[in-house]
Amino acid sequence: MPIYNEYSMAIRAYNYWKDKPGFLLDADRYEYWAIFAVEEGSFEYTINGYTGQAAAGDFVLCPPQTDFHRRLASGWLTFHFILFDWREGELGEEERKARGVLSRFPDCRFRLLDDDRTLSTLAHFRRLSHSTPNSSFLFKLREHLLNDLWLALYLESVQSAKASPSYQDPLMIEVKSAIQELAYQPFLLMDIAERFHLNKVQLTRRFRRSFGVNPMDYVTQLRIKKARSLLSGSDQTIDRIARSCGYDNGFYFARVFLKHVGLTPSQYRKTHMI
Incomplete structure (x- = not known):
């Protein structure tokens, strides 16, 4: 039976980088899923052969054991670096669909339509990065924020699928x-x-x-x-x-x-x- 009081996305590592003048490595690969959430500045990236550019408000998602090439577009970069994994367990059809929303972005970049929510969530992440104790409760708060982003993205995709605009240019x-x-x-x-x-x-x-x-x-x-x-x-x-x-x-x-x-x-x- 599923345990409903556990978050699906488990954070394995987190770091907040402010005014970073460049990346230490031009390319890297990670054991877990990696998210780069851009707060200020922009950077170019190549993942699975796709090259794109991420700016403030964008989330770049790199699958595990995948080469992640990146370089600053200009100036400096402020971003949140999150490594996460999916918790194991029995999955219902709804959660399977919800997890699948992250695979709908072939360019590995996504952003919420609700910009206010993105800004607010990143601000919470930023404030938590200044907390000294690295407690289990601090991890739980971060996991809450990450899972909230994922579920908000899923809800937006559901709403978008139900909507029937006359025409999108x-x-x-x-x-x-x-x-x-x-x-x-x-x-x-x-x-x-x-x-x-x-x-x-x-x-x-x-x-x-x-x-x-x-x-x-x-x-x-x-x-x-x-x-x-x-x-x-x-x-x-x-x-x-x-x-x-x-x-x-x-x-x-x-x-x-x-x-x-x-x-x-x-x-x-x-x-x-x-």
Whole structure:
């Protein structure tokens, strides 16, 4: 009979790397499943012959005993490194389906549609990394967070399968992914439009029709969500947070933040600091 009070995913190792200037090894392989959860920066990777780039909010999953090639795309990288394994035991059909959700990403990269949940969960992981005692309870808390991410991903996939949108523009799905990769650094929408052989007007119209929001408004949403997480969960300066979110300086970032949140970054930090 299944034991329902045990988490399915068992954490074997965990580390939080902040402002890492590069990887110690260009390639590695692990005994267990490995997850790289990117908080800031970006890196390029190759797993099972597939090459991709992961940015803030992305999770890269590498199967056991598989070569994992990686290098920083630019600057520095802040990420959570998690090794996990599946606990053995009798599996029902539902859990078998839920575990299978991780194999639906041939590029080994996934992200939750609920960006707020991702930011919140990574913030909890980050806070737990500062806890001194390496107790069994600390491991249990981390396993709770990891299993919550997996089950949230599964629920999103179930919801997505039940939904019946009239039409999803395949090209705009690619555009959205490209925007997510570039969202936290300065970039021009025109460059993305040219990359997909469109002009800015065509891209904006098709993107809004697909997702109900203009491309640059979507970028601002992503940046504000990340800024809120960093303001409440870190002691970084406003200027540093501005650069981490893709803004050239703290002054312009503060204006954008005030417009969308109704508070200055400093006011938000005072009222939301954990």
